[in-house]
Amino acid sequence: MDHFLYRDGMLHAEDVPLSEIAAEVGTPCYVYSTATLTRHFRLFDEALAGMDHLVCYAMKAASNQAILKLMASLGAGMDVVSGGEYARAIAAGVPGERIVFSGVGKTREEMTAALKGGVRQFNLESEPEMEALNEVALSLGVVAPVTVRVNPDVDAKTHAKIATGKSENKFGIPIARAPEVYGRIAQLKGLKAVGIDVHIGSQLTDLEPYRLAFTKVKELTQLLRDQGHDIIRLDLGGGLGIPYDRGNSAPPLPVEYGALVKEVLGETGCEIEIEPGRLIAGNAGIMLSKVIYVKEGEGRNFLILDGAMNDLIRPAMYEAHHDIVPVVEPAPGAEQSPYDIVGPVCETGDTFAKARNMPHLGADDLVAFRSAGAYGAVMASEYNTRPLIPEVLVNGDQFAVIRSRPSYEEIINRDTIPEWM
Template identity: 80%
Template sequence: MDHFLYRDGKLFAEDVPVSEIAAAVGTPFYCYSTATFERHFRLFDEALEGTDHLVCYAMKASSNQAILKTLAALGAGMDVVSGGEYARAKAAGVPGERIVFSGVGKTRDEIHAALTGGLRQFNVESEPEMAVINEVALELGVVAPITVRVNPDVDAKTHAKIATGKSENKFGIPISRAREVYAHAASLPGLKVIGIDVHIGSQLTQLEPFRLAYRKVAELTETLRADGHDIQRLDLGGGLGIPYERSNEAPPLPVEYGAMVKEELGHLGCEIEIEPGRLIAGNAGIMVSKVIYVKEGEDREFMIVDGAMNDLIRPAMYEAHHDIIPVVEPTPGEEPAAYDIVGPVCETGDTFAKSRTMAKVEAGDLIAFRSAGAYGAVMSSEYNTRPLIPEVLVNGDQFAVIRRRPTFDEMINRDTIPEWL
């Protein structure tokens, strides 16, 4: 569910007409719904009710500070994967004890920043990383809390570029080596082993891969406890998918996921951490764009819009589908048309959809890309010297620009010309 609905023939974001926002900030832009963010967070929190748990929002999905503050006010923790994300979380007022630091390539500087600024734990991905965390912790005179990310070799049945739990993926240590790696971690004086971490991928639409992975984690928990490790916390990652295509079967609900977690892991008495990103943010945002031209091709019509692959790269990178709708609701019975929907970037890959059937449009019409709240703005760039587009947050009948569009001068003046030129 989201809060982008038609009223009297106009698309609204909560109680604000999308066309009103477009008139104020220009196109293209991202628009987010506070109510949707809050609802989706609460669905996860309530799904784990009755267990000791923390829902840590995966910031890589959408990391504007206004979004972080919205979720932190509800009690969310944050899952960060870089020093920049850690700094964003702290700037948004998230306390260190609610920040989990994940990622396969943590640098010494990032480790130092997190240990001095405070954190809940490092999710350790390799033995070399473990050694560096130990060294930095000893230099600072502190003990670093860690979990070790295990790779359970489970096929998440998702897009190859976002699968993380198979043996050929770069993430974690093979679960078959877990006992020796945990024994080594326990021998390092700068570390305190507190739990196990697992994350098998993103945009999962079935519970079975989670179930298989969590059963392996349950077995490992009992094995490691028998070896003398005090396993108190299980970090289960994120990955639950969203319905990008409204006609498709809906992925499992958070309540179904929570019931499965309790069934597979509840007997262990561990604190549960989950790190949803896409399901919290995805349907909480749309990208709004304007039609520049409708162009007649040899055997098709092209809808050329002012949004481009640098603004929303998922279709180009993942062949991802986004439902695309007009901001003015089509008249019932109106004959639709088929378009290749493309942007102005000089790449054939700057294509959002091919032969997409939808209401007829004309130059100047507004369209909205649904389910664009996750991995949209955070993956955008200034390719073709196109400015990063505004982000707008709606709350009831109010809206605010939470990231403005830079001017060309601001972009160009970041360049530095060498003296010899």
């Protein structure tokens, strides 16, 4: 469920007509719903009720300060994967003890910043990283709490570019080597193992891969405890999918995911950490765009929008589907025709949909890309010197620009011309 609904013939974000936002802010832009963000976080929190747990929002999905502030106010921790994300979380008022530092390539500078600023744990991805963190922690005179990300060699049955739990993926260490690695951690005076980390991929639409991975983690927990390691936390990552194409079956609900966690891991007595991002932010945001031209081509027609692949890259990168709907509600039974929906960037890949049935639209008509709240604005670029598009947060009948559109002058002035020129 989200809070982008037609009312009186106009698509609204909560109680605000999207046409009003377009008129004031311009297009393209991202629009987020506070009510949807709040609801989706609480669904996860309630799904794990009765277990000691922490929901750490995976801020790589959408990392605007306003969204992070909202998540923090709801009691969320943060899952960060870079020094920049760590700095964003701290700036949003998230205490270090609620920040989990993930990522396959943590630098010594990032480790230092997190150890000085406070961190709940580092999720280690490799043995070289383990040795580096130990050295950094010893140089600062502290002990770093760590988990080890284990790769359970489980097929998440998702897009190849967002699968992370198979043996050929770059993430984590083989689960069979975990006892040896935890044995090494016990010898390092700058590290303390507090748990196990696993994350098998993103946009999962089936619970069975989770069951397979969690079962392996449960077995590993008992093995490590038998060897004397104090395993008190299990970080299960995120990855639960959302219904991008509303014409297809819906992915499992957070309550079903929570029931699986309790069933498989409840007896371990461990604190459970989960790191949802897409399911919290995905359906909480849309990209609002405007038709520039309707072009008749050879055997096909095109809707050319002012939004482009640099604004929303998921279709070009992942062949991802987004429902695209007109902001003005079509009349019941309105005639539809197939269009290729494209942007103005000089790339054939700047295509959002091919032969997508749409009601007849004309220049200046508005459309909304549904389920664009996750991995939309955060992956945008200024390719073709197209300014990063604004982000807008709606709360009831109010809205505010939470990131403004830079001017051409601001973009150009970031460049520096060498003195010899």
